[in-house]
Amino acid sequence: MTGQHDDPIELAWESIRAGLRRDCGARTFDNWLKPARLAGFDDEDGTVRVALPSEFMANWVDTHYSERLLHAWRAHLPQVRRVVVLAGSEAPKPVLFAIDPAEPAEAAIVEGAPAEADEAEAGGIEGIQLEARYTFDSFVIGKPNEVAYNAARTVAEGGALTFNPLFLHGSTGLGKTHLMHAMGHEYRRRHPRSKIVYMSAEKFMFEFVSALRAKNTHGFKQRLRSADLLMIDDVQFIAGKDSTQEEFFHTMNEIISAGKRLVITADRSPQDLEGIESRILSRLSWGLVADVNPADFELRLNIIARKLETMPHVNVPQEVQLFLAKRIASNVRELEGALNRVVAYAMLSNRPIDIAFVEETLTDVLRAHQRRITIDEIQRKVSDHYRIRQSEMTSARRAREVARPRQIAMYLAKQLTPRSLPEIGRRFGGRDHTTVIHAVRQIEKLRKADAELDADVRLLLRQLEA
Structure with a gap:
């Protein structure tokens, strides 16, 4: 690690800043990029660190300009391989996960430096940066994700497990990646001498094929199977890849049999994965399957x-x-x-x-995002859920098995449509707006006291908003 900035680095940074000001405009540059400072350059792995005064500014610049910054740095200095945007004047160094069979297990996780980049690359697997902002503390918990969150914490805390593997599934952007990074942070904090491996299934496939060509599958297997915590993201990408699935299955067995921890994610449940061998699906279902549902x-x-x-x-x-x-x-x-x-x-x-x-x-x-949910659609969905005729929504019947679903439908109409209370009342058999108000208040009250009804409402909300 270089102890001070070399002149070429400083010169390149000044030139890059001038280019950004020219390309982005003075206002954008002054508000977002001018406060950035060069926080360090690691000539061993080619990582440039750029720091901004706040986490918000760092996140914004990272989202909108990280790729442009990398291209600019590489145009000036081809040895630059990575740009890391950090927050604060004393920004923490990033955590890198690396796998290196030549080092003892405690050296496999390195803070603030590459883990023997050349040797890792020779083995076909490089270190993966862990996002500092993806922690359990920053994960917002609610009904749609609480099971997945609690399971992830159980894995990360390192105590006895009643399940293995942990299989998380859900659509993109719901928090699966956040939970995996959080598990890595927490497990490392509690077990600093452990070895953690986190990679995508696509990377697993690519590295395995490379190892086959290089006739070094033994090294590939040892690197993965020696992990104390192995996390594989987006397993659906190995669908239809027979040789990769064969190796994946044996890796799973080795990790689980050795009592080590395995976490796998996908965009759907094991039962819905196509092109994956049945023995893998069976193994995945053997542990805990937790869905990360869309946020209500x-x-x-x-x-x-x-x-x-x-x-x-x-x-x-x-x-x-x-x-x-x-x-x-x-x-x-x-x-x-x-x-x-x-x-x-x-x-x-x-x-x-x-x-x-x-x-x-x-x-x-x-x-x-503009999808107009209609009152008719709400009435139909609620009627199907409670197994009553849709005509009951507008009938005069006041029996509990009809009245409660009708109140839920009114509540959902108020939540999901722009219709006024009188309009909603008219669509429910010409009822007065005060009836709608009563229904909304009643369901709000019951949702706090009746867990089963609350679960029904949440499910209906997800189905209608999907």
């Missing part, structure tokens, strides 16, 4: 609130938070990206954040 309205609102805690200088009114949580329901990543965009544009244009500004700033995002 309450969880989305909590995510926004948690994100705003890192932006104390930003004023985002409550009505704007409610608007964003209601309108952007696809995934957490897109919700956070939309919030970052709104805050960044407000800072750049020096405008207050209100709903009109959000609609102007997020025109394309909101248009993509």
